[in-house]
Amino acid sequence: MNNLHLWGRLNSINVQKVLWLCEDLKIPFDRTDAGMQYGVNKTEAYLQMNPNGLVPVINDNGLVLWESHAILRYLAKKYDTTDILYPKSALQSAKVDQWLEWYNTTAWPVMRPLFWGWIRTKPEDRNKVELEKIRVQMSAALKIFDDQLKSTKWVTGDHFTIADLTLALIAFRWFNLPIEREEYQHLSRWFKQVEQRPGYIKYSSAPLS
Ligand SMILES: N[C@@H](CCC(=O)N[C@@H](CS)C(=O)NCC(=O)O)C(=O)O
Incomplete structure (x- = not known):
């Protein structure tokens, strides 16, 4: 044990x-x-x-x-002996916290109903008009994230942190729902890096259910 x-x-x-x-x-x-x-x-x-x-x-x-x-x-x-995933210093962890909060306040409250509507709702019960409104909101949130990724390799800088980990799970849902997607080139580039992480490969890349 x-x-x-x-x-x-x-x-x-x-x-x-x-x-x-x-x-x-x-x-x-x-x-x-x-x-x-x-x-x-x-x-x-x-x-x-x-x-x-x-x-x-x-x-x-x-x-x-x-x-x-x-x-x-x-x-x-x-x-984490490298002190990179969630740095102990206030200065270095501030941006990680910012994006973790953003996940909870902005990204997940929009992705959640989009995910439930497409994956956990029977086709005959889906409200397609409502789902399209939510999709547009999700896309607007991801534009903010894409803009951030214009200037940094990972969301807070040069290193993968737990903020990237959480946001990658939202991005995975975005890329795998049967929806229209605007082209966000920085998001796509970042997600290719995410796909190399062992934890993503083992636990987070299975079909949505
Ligand atoms: N804010 C909580 C949310 C936890 C939560 O909503 N968990 C969901 C699964 S993602 C749950 O337990 N749903 C009820 C269930 O699975 O029976 C967290 O981040 O851990």
């Missing part, structure tokens, strides 16, 4: 963040499927760990933690 245990199903975007980081940092872990068809996340025992009843949750040597970005920050601080 490894010291780190993760609860969460493989097709959850928030669980994929943790899986990807563990793979890139070669952190050994055990995992229990939880959420949607697996249940588990509404049991009394699970709610004791995470009263929100959501995945992911980790238990690392007795530290129980939920909220995917808090988990990423914790694992990177503890296990």
Whole structure:
């Protein structure tokens, strides 16, 4: 049994963040499927760990933690000996935090209904007019991201950080939904780099479900 245990199903975007980081940092872990068809996340025992009843949750040597970005920050601080994925200095982590916040406040609230509408809604129940409005909003958000990538290799500079990791999961959904896409050349160039990451290859590139 490894010291780190993760609860969460493989097709959850928030669980994929943790899986990807563990793979890139070669952190050994055990995992229990939880959420949607697996249940588990509404049991009394699970709610004791995470009263929100959501995945992911980790238990690392007795530290129980939920909220995917808090988990990423914790694992990177503890296990990334290069201090690059989430730098400890305030100056260097400020931009990583900025883009992690942007993910939560701007990008995911738009990608979530677009993803659910196309992937987890029966074709006969889809509201195509509404989905097109959301697609346009998503494209506008990605234009902001594309503009940033004009001047930097990765979103915060020369190195891949946990901000790139989270945004790559949104970009993967954008590139794999059956939708029209504006040409964002910097986003496309950045995504080719993302596709080389071991965690992306192993855990984040499966067909959307
Ligand atoms: N802000 C939370 C959101 C967690 C969340 O919404 N998880 C979803 C899966 S992506 C969930 O647990 N859904 C219920 C389920 O899978 O049964 C985080 O970043 O961890």
